[in-house]
Amino acid sequence: MSDTKGLLIVLSGPSGVGKGTVREAIFKENPYHYVYSISATTRQMREGEVDGVDYYFVSREEFEGYIADNTLLEYAEYVNNYYGTPLAMIQKTLDSGKDVFLEIEVQGAMKVREKMPEGVFIFLAPPSLSELEKRITNRGTDSESVIIERMQKAREEIDMMQHYDYVVINEDVNRAVDQVNMIIQTEHLKVDRVVDKIKGQIHQYFQEEID
Template sequence: MTDRRGLLIVLSGPSGVGKGTVRAAIFENNIFNYVYSVSATTRKMRPGEQDGVDYYYVTRSHFEELIRHDKLLEYAEYVGNYYGTPIEKIEENLAKGKDVFLEIEVQGALKVRERMSEGIFIFLAPPNLHELESRIIGRGTDDMAVIYERMQKAREEIEMMKHYDYVVVNDQVSNAVQKVNAIIQSEHLKVDRVVDQIQSQIRDYFQKGNEDL
């Protein structure tokens, strides 16, 4: 179906739940040829991350310039840093029929829902809060005050899962990857996404049949 519009896939969840790990695993093979939308942030780069791959790491002044020129699909400030999604490439790829994959914070996901409600919104949840806390501590990037702040924020964000279409528990990365891919592919099979194509094929068949009579 080459003339279809692509799907906007939004994966989000609380800090430390493993959004980046699951997204990286999905794109390691990327058997469904998703296009990853790289977000912009003002937070510092973590060990192992790459500019332009994990995020576009920009200054606060540069980010605020993007806001002023309406070049972001959404943006949010989280624990003292901005996160946002550049819009131009997203629209370009969707128009080409490519599925665009966003991995963003919960605040940002809800803003995307307001502007592009046709997207597929998947909430990545932790097995439990004790496991989430262990993952955040295991990063070794935050002091205890920040960890406490992140856990308080995580509780609020988990309560927001009711605004999503699907919830995937990230107990094991391979399981989460399989479920996310299954969700996206099943969305492509929904009647309202394929009915126009099937009806067009029927019309073409009978029009050609009339010409041959």
């Protein structure tokens, strides 16, 4: 086991803002070796998605079993579908010293913040609401009524921005990826994350000198 615990990184934002696109771009190269925590969902699989890679696609009955067994870090119901994060893998990975990357909805991120406030919470924002509506419409996966519902929800979610540590505006994917990586690597340099390790090295040095 590593002597330094990994960081829990939470990337979230409104539906259609490009969370999945940014996350995929981060993991395409992944020079910092983040471990992606795959969420479970009851929504239908979209074209190009892969079960066990993008999400664990499960039935509503299965998901409610996870809730009853208390095996989720967080879960939320969004536009009549459940989304949730399995807990066991996250704890094991963090304890091994590796960073765990979550890409989740805003509701879920707020629940994670309550349970694991030491995480790094990054809000991915659209350049504008009109651009967000354009992206949701161009996906071609939602009916007009669902698009209206998503836009109403997006306005509420953007109002939650102040509960995050950082905001990245997703106008350009490559720039957003660079900014997310910068945030995470800066967090690793915070004094409260490294002070115990450095003091331990100093103590070990002087102990060896005495011996």
